[in-house]
Amino acid sequence: MQSFQPDHRSSPPGRADADAGTGLDAVTLTRRQWLGAAAAAPLCALPGAAWAQAAPAGAGRRGGAANIAVVAEPPGLDPMISTADLVGTIMQHVYEPLYTVDAHWNIAPMLARDMPTITEGGKVYTITLRKGVKLHNGRELNTDDVVASLQRWLDIAPRGKAVKQEITDLAALDASTIRITLKEPYAPLLSQLAATSGMAAIMAKESLAPQITQFIGTGPYKFKERRPDQFVVLVRFDDYSSRTEAASGYAGRREALLDELRFVPVPSPNTRVEGALSGQFHFSDQLSLEAISRLEESGSVAVPVMIKDFGFPYIVLNNKEGVLASQAMRRAVQTAVGDSDLMDAGFGDKRFYSVGANFFPEGTPFYSMAGADLYDNNNPKAGKEMAAKAGYDGRPIRILASRQYSFHYNMALVFNEQLKKAGFKTDLQVVDWATLIQRRTDPKLWDIFISHSNIQPEPMLSPPQFSAGAPGWWESDTKKKVLGQFNSATDQAQRGALFSSVQKLVYDEVPFLRIGNFNSLAARSTKLQGLTPMNWPFFWNTSLSA
Amino acid sequence: MLRFLIVRLAGALLVLALVAVIVFMLTRLAAGDPVALLLGDQASIADIAKVRAQYGLDQPLPAQFVLWLGQLLHGNLGQSLFLQQPVTQALLDRAEPTLLLAFFAVAIAALIGIPAGMAAAIWRGSAADQVFSSLAMLGASVPSFWLGLTLIQVFAVKLGWFPSSGYGDPTASFGERLQHLLLPAIVLGLVNSALIIRFTRAAMLDILGEDYVRTARAKGLAEGTVMFKHVLRNSLVPIVTVLGLTMAVMIGGTVVTETVFNLPGVGNLVVRAVLRRDYPVIQGALLVIAAIYVFINFSIDIIYTLVDPRIRLETSA
Numbered sequence: 001m002q003s004f005q006p007d008h009r010s011s012p013p014g015r016a017d018a019d020a021g022t023g024l025d026a027v028t029l030t031r032r033q034w035l036g037a038a039a040a041a042p043l044c045a046l047p048g049a050a051w052a053q054a055a056p057a058g059a060g061r062r063g064g065a066a067n068i069a070v071v072a073e074p075p076g077l078d079p080m081i082s083t084a085d086l087v088g089t090i091m092q093h094v095y096e097p098l099y100t101v102d103a104h105w106n107i108a109p110m111l112a113r114d115m116p117t118i119t120e121g122g123k124v125y126t127i128t129l130r131k132g133v134k135l136h137n138g139r140e141l142n143t144d145d146v147v148a149s150l151q152r153w154l155d156i157a158p159r160g161k162a163v164k165q166e167i168t169d170l171a172a173l174d175a176s177t178i179r180i181t182l183k184e185p186y187a188p189l190l191s192q193l194a195a196t197s198g199m200a201a202i203m204a205k206e207s208l209a210p211q212i213t214q215f216i217g218t219g220p221y222k223f224k225e226r227r228p229d230q231f232v233v234l235v236r237f238d239d240y241s242s243r244t245e246a247a248s249g250y251a252g253r254r255e256a257l258l259d260e261l262r263f264v265p266v267p268s269p270n271t272r273v274e275g276a277l278s279g280q281f282h283f284s285d286q287l288s289l290e291a292i293s294r295l296e297e298s299g300s301v302a303v304p305v306m307i308k309d310f311g312f313p314y315i316v317l318n319n320k321e322g323v324l325a326s327q328a329m330r331r332a333v334q335t336a337v338g339d340s341d342l343m344d345a346g347f348g349d350k351r352f353y354s355v356g357a358n359f360f361p362e363g364t365p366f367y368s369m370a371g372a373d374l375y376d377n378n379n380p381k382a383g384k385e386m387a388a389k390a391g392y393d394g395r396p397i398r399i400l401a402s403r404q405y406s407f408h409y410n411m412a413l414v415f416n417e418q419l420k421k422a423g424f425k426t427d428l429q430v431v432d433w434a435t436l437i438q439r440r441t442d443p444k445l446w447d448i449f450i451s452h453s454n455i456q457p458e459p460m461l462s463p464p465q466f467s468a469g470a471p472g473w474w475e476s477d478t479k480k481k482v483l484g485q486f487n488s489a490t491d492q493a494q495r496g497a498l499f500s501s502v503q504k505l506v507y508d509e510v511p512f513l514r515i516g517n518f519n520s521l522a523a524r525s526t527k528l529q530g531l532t533p534m535n536w537p538f539f540w541n542t543s544l545s546a
Numbered sequence: 547m548l549r550f551l552i553v554r555l556a557g558a559l560l561v562l563a564l565v566a567v568i569v570f571m572l573t574r575l576a577a578g579d580p581v582a583l584l585l586g587d588q589a590s591i592a593d594i595a596k597v598r599a600q601y602g603l604d605q606p607l608p609a610q611f612v613l614w615l616g617q618l619l620h621g622n623l624g625q626s627l628f629l630q631q632p633v634t635q636a637l638l639d640r641a642e643p644t645l646l647l648a649f650f651a652v653a654i655a656a657l658i659g660i661p662a663g664m665a666a667a668i669w670r671g672s673a674a675d676q677v678f679s680s681l682a683m684l685g686a687s688v689p690s691f692w693l694g695l696t697l698i699q700v701f702a703v704k705l706g707w708f709p710s711s712g713y714g715d716p717t718a719s720f721g722e723r724l725q726h727l728l729l730p731a732i733v734l735g736l737v738n739s740a741l742i743i744r745f746t747r748a749a750m751l752d753i754l755g756e757d758y759v760r761t762a763r764a765k766g767l768a769e770g771t772v773m774f775k776h777v778l779r780n781s782l783v784p785i786v787t788v789l790g791l792t793m794a795v796m797i798g799g800t801v802v803t804e805t806v807f808n809l810p811g812v813g814n815l816v817v818r819a820v821l822r823r824d825y826p827v828i829q830g831a832l833l834v835i836a837a838i839y840v841f842i843n844f845s846i847d848i849i850y851t852l853v854d855p856r857i858r859l860e861t862s863a
Contacts (some may be wrong), residue, residue: 433575
């Protein structure tokens with residue numbers, strides 16, 4: 001979820017999130033594997049908690065159909081065009097990208113045979129395909145399919161269009177090799193190719209069209225049927241060409257053990273819980289946090305699944321127009337805000353959120369505490385003085401918030417009070433999500449909006465404010481310089497170090513306030529075996545016990 | 547008679563035209579952008595503008611209205627922005643669960659409401675009357691979402707007798723789909739039976755005071771015969787009217803129950819379309835629902851004239 005549906009696509013974990021029907025889904029990577037035992041231990045130690053993390057794996061039984069309750073009807077099934085997480089969640093079973101992400105947030109090859117050869121100072125990527133990969137129509141995948149798919153992605157996909165500005169040439173060198181030539185070194189390229197939402201999906205060339213009607217990919221499942229608001233059905237692709245490495249996150253070996261996957265849109269979180277408890281759904285995604293006690297007590301039918309560091313709420317400030325266009329005013333707001341109070345308002349139970357200045361979890365490549373002195377200040381007095389110095393003229397700060405995600409609304413109430421306490425005049429406007437995402441595109445209509453996003457393995461994938469033109473309109477010479485350095489470093493270790501300066505810049509210029517991290521709660525039937533909790537849940541390598 | 551029909555038909559068409567204008571205006575005046583929802587958060591403002599243009603949403607509102615009107619006159623309700631299917635198809639897909647649910651619910655409401663209302667009327671002022679009247683009040687007051695969730699927890703989660711939600715898996719038989727409708731039908735039936743109890747009681751009490759009832763009793767008919775043959779039979783007209791109205795309301799108004807039970811019905815379609823600003827679906831669905839109401843009223847007008855010629859004469863005068 002990136003903010004998906006905000007930022008949305010998914011309705012995150014709200015406290016009693018009664019979302020409604022638009023949410024589309026969301027996800028990102030979360031793997032507890034890298035969270036480390038220390039972080040996971042308190043959860044597992046909960047009295048009576050039957051935490052179902054990596055469920056019993058191993059060679060599962062073949063057969064059966066899994067009913068998977070998702071938060072909404074997907075807004076289409078073309079994973080390139082829509083960046084909605086729900087579309088990626090479903091269609092990652094049908095389509096595969098050249099690269100993907102392993103359990104440690106490292107890029108790993110999927111349809112590519114191995115990692116690319118990078119030459120010319122990071123400007124030329126040469127990628128060799130795996131041999132013998134079958135498409136769902138029985139034909140063997142070739143570089144024509146790959147080049148045509150990537151070209152479509154570059155032309156029409158929101159992510160692809162951003163990447164296209166960095167590319168000078170995309171070409172097939174022979175039947176198994178392609179080459180991507182960049183204008184300048186652009187390190188996020190592989191992460192962009194590996195993203196699940198707005199996926200650089202590789203499709204059969206003959207199925208490509210402005211509007212896809214035949215979903216022909218290489219994934220372990222084939223598209224069978226979509227009945228809007230009832231289900232999307234995928235069936236096993238018997239000729240699937242799996243990688244041979246051990247499964248790790250989204251990477252490695254994939255085996256379709258289940259005959260059929262049925263993604264059922266169930267917008268009401270209560271109904272998703274009841275469906276899990278009654279055994280009707282084998283997996284229920286994104287439940288309200290209150291459901292945990294019922295799931296823990298149910299025991300024999302369903303167990304809770306915690307997806308750690310699923311996403312982060314963030315508050316975007318209008319850098320372009322209005323009262324917060326000056327950096328000094330944004331710093332005043334930042335100083336007045338108490339992030340831990342906001343997280344508490346949004347999520348209540350500490351099992352479901354964490355606070356900290358770090359944008360990325362400890363143990364991952366981009367972990368940094370840069371700028372920590374500007375996080376969670378909760379100092380209304382200092383905020384007021386800074387606003388006075390910045391020439392605050394008493395104009396109300398217009399805050400847009402939606403009730404579609406209950407934690408947005410709960411945080412907005414506390415945030416509003418924090419600003420008032422620091423002497424700001426505020427105008428809290430609570431609107432529905434569709435209205436919010438329309439209004440935020442007009443810089444004249446707002447000063448602040450509240451959203452959330454999935455945590456992505458690559459900083460440049462989220463939030464959108466790192467790119468140019470996203471609502472908030474964060475543009476500065478320093479941003480160009482710092483992001484330019486970060487994005488031109490192709491060495492992963494070097495990028496990890498450089499991210500500190502990016503994070504520090506966000507705390508200094510305050511294009512947005514990143515409040516903390518939240519976890520997501522799902523439910524798994526005790527019959528569903530082998531599930532790895534991930535932000536974009538997948539169901540290869542999972543099976544149903546008899 | 548012909549003039550009467552023409553006047554009524556013209557009135558019906560006028561109503562539909564007004565509904566079309568109002569629905570169009572309301573959907574477009576509400577803030578929100580379907581394309582921004584469709585493309586997801588990573589879409590840039592330029593992407594959104596481009597797709598808006600593809601769907602013609604960048605055109606001036608009068609031009610969009612004329613385009614939609616043109617489609618309507620060709621019997622085309624348009625194409626859903628989200629569902630990748632024609633609005634007509636989307637409505638047809640959802641008609642079955644909605645109609646079956648309405649039918650079931652009304653049947654349950656009648657089976658509960660008519661006997662209970664009769665008992666309350668026959669033993670007016672007694673304990674039975676108090677109990678049934680209180681039950682009616684309770685039924686009218688209970689929120690259907692609460693009742694729905696409670697029934698799900700008891701009958702689906704604890705006892706496992708019914709599925710908790712949905713309308714059956716892709717291979718479900720008609721019988722299995724009906725099974726999915728039973729719990730929601732019970733919810734709607736219980737809630738709506740309150741109205742039937744009260745109407746039945748009131749109608750029976752009216753009739754019980756009629757001279758011919760006293761006559762029937764005076765001539766020595768058994769009480770059961772008096773009740774069923776004279777009182778209930780004559781009370782049925784208002785009761786059936788209420789049952790019919792309840793059915794009509796349910797066709798577009800079972801949103802809460804459909805949401806709790808995740809039924810892919812018409813109400814759910816409209817609500818989801820509103821939330822995602824799927825303009826063609828909102829417009830098409832509301833217009834069709836309005837047309838059904840107009841058609842029913844038009845039919846009733848015609849039936850009245852057949853039953854009671856005075857209506858026709860008064861209109862013509």
